[in-house]
Amino acid sequence: xxxxxxxxxxxxxxxxxxxxxxxxxxxxxxxxxxxxxxxxxxxxxxxxxxxxxxxxxxxxxxxxxxxxxxxxxx
Numbered sequence: 001x002x003x004x005x006x007x008x009x010x011x012x013x014x015x016x017x018x019x020x021x022x023x024x025x026x027x028x029x030x031x032x033x034x035x036x037x038x039x040x041x042x043x044x045x046x047x048x049x050x051x052x053x054x055x056x057x058x059x060x061x062x063x064x065x066x067x068x069x070x071x072x073x074x
Contacts, residue, residue: 003065005039008054011070012037015061026057 012022019037023030028050036044036054044051055065062073 002043002067003051003055004041005037005044006041007065007070008033008044009037011058011063011065014063014070014072015058017061022054022057026053028053 012019015022017025019033020030022028023033026033032046032050033054036046036050039045058065064071064073
């Protein structure tokens with residue numbers, strides 16, 4: 001799935017989590033999350049496992065990402 005840095009940042013904002021909190025919960029380096037979010041409108045370049053960890057954590061907070069959409073179930 002292609003996800004942009006803006007989408008990750010917006011999804012995180014809906015959870016109310018800081019970058020540091022989301023990174024810790026997802027088991028991702030905070031610097032990596034910062035790099036991904038600041039990529040802006042570009043598709044993020046990260047290991048599939050990193051993306052899966054972030055999406056799983058966001059999902060646990062009621063956020064789902066689909067290409068071009070953020071779904072907030074909370």
